[in-house]
Amino acid sequence: MKALCWHGKHDIRCDTVPDPTIQHGRDAIIKVTACAICGSDLHLFDGVMPGMESGDVVGHETMGEVVEVGPENTKLKVGDRVVVPFTISCGECFFCKRGFYSGCERTNPDHAKAAKLWGHSPAGLFGYSHLLGGYAGGQAEYLRVPYADVGPIRVPEGVDDETLLFLSDIFPTGYMAAENCNIQPGDTIAVWGCGPVGQFAIRSAFLLGAERVIAIDTVPERLAMARAAGAQTLDFKASDVHEALNEMTQGRGPDACIDAVGTEPETTASFDSVLDRIKVATALGTDRPHVLRQAIQCCRNFGTVSIVGVYGGLLDKVPFGSAINRGLTFRMAQTPVQRYLPMLLERIERGEIDPSFVVTHRGTLADGPDLYKTFRDKQDGCVKVVLKP
Incomplete structure (x- = not known):
């Protein structure tokens, strides 16, 4: 599949990488229909955040269609349309049970590295360094979602991707x-x-x-x-x-x-x-x-x-x-996104806010490297970039 990959400071490339696969029974694979470049991604682009490795797939604002689910995942089914929170959370630990999903104790396999820097480790994040799990991100054609029976929220048909996508983070x-x-x-x-x-x-x-x-x-x-x-x-x-x-x-x-x-x-x-x-x-x-x-x-x-x-x-x-x-x-805090999703989706459905107002630039994954630069340099009135794989 095609994906945007980090290769160093100011070096994002559209590469061909292996398709993701189910690795755990609670996983799901989604076909990405829309993703976005976040301001936090610019910290990776500028080489500010430690723990990145050449070839890492970036991106943490993602939505799409479920194309495969693990055998232990009873929440999702193939064909579901979902938005994926940028925080990866188990739903069962001390913090998840209290609604502090971004503090999940189980989802960062690199927790020792994070704890050495910060005292304790937060949850794993998509596409955001090997301090936070080294998970492949969602600026790609497909995304593996761990603990997919906790994170993704099903969203209604008939509402445009750009109206729903930003439930993932911003x-x-x-x-x-x-x-x-x-x-x-x-x-x-x-x-x-x-x-x-x-x-x-x-x-x-x-x-x-x-x-x-x-x-x-x-x-x-x-x-x-x-x-x-x-x-x-x-x-x-x-x-x-x-x-x-x-x-x-x-x-x-x-x-x-x-x-x-x-x-x-x-x-x-x-x-x-x-x-x-x-x-x-x-x-x-x-x-x-x-x-x-x-x-x-x-x-x-x-x-x-x-x-x-x-x-x-x-x-x-x-x-x-x-x-x-x-x-x-x-x-x-890093936002415990899962806590807010149902309520904010209701606000969208009631017409209280249309989040698509923020989108100024659109492109494909192949356009991604240039659009990173446009966003970083605030060129051409760029406020928010959405990519359609």
Whole structure:
């Protein structure tokens, strides 16, 4: 089959690789009908995340049709149309039973490597390094889904793939980012990053009752998409974000701040942002937490900082003194997607949101390597890429 494979920094290729096979009785094989390039995939493309090996199949936003099921899988049948969560979860361990599917204790065969870096291991993920299981990803013609009686959700016929595909990751992630904020009537929520996850965080904040959302970015197409959702916008290159947010909130600061950027923010003229880039480039640091620092400093006293942008290692000069002295709450996670799927599918079916709004570019797997570059460089108004194998 054809699949997009990682061969090093800035080197994604469309290769021919072996078709996946059933390896366990609870497995399923799906024929991929749509997949997407995630902002998290760009961390692999940029060589930021450790544990990648040449030839690894990438991708974790996937949906398709079931073409084979293992003998122990009684949930799915051949012909089912499904969306596959990016988190792989057993459904039976301590964390899965409590709804914390992304903390699954059983699905990362490389758990010792992850625990050495992070203290404990999270769940395995599709297409996201040998720290997280080394599972083949879904930017491919076919995908093996382990524990397929727990993860995939059957979706209705007659609804377009692009309306349903983002249940795999970015819609639940954006929704969780907003849910973390414990939004109350009248609240103002600030969102750093108007990429795909940020766009869903903006819309989810409104769905959950926010009075006002302030979206922070510099890319015109992203800011326009945020305004179309009803958000006010700040261009961080044209404004001092801290001063602007204070002015917009009578000096108090937003009630909650969402970091939907993570480890690779665009470098600004600020000293800490420039220093972060130098440290990473010279192997003196692992991440660039400029946005997180700013969100902490901007959030109102006793507010919430919600973090869904990906970080991989150790963060330098995070103003923890500000957080503790002003009573901030931090909430963060790799999204336990399975927890959100039924409810978010219902919101789609009720017409409360059509997630396809975020799609700007489409292509085939053969187009994938070039579209990775287009997405990474924010060219041609690119906000979200969908691939049709």
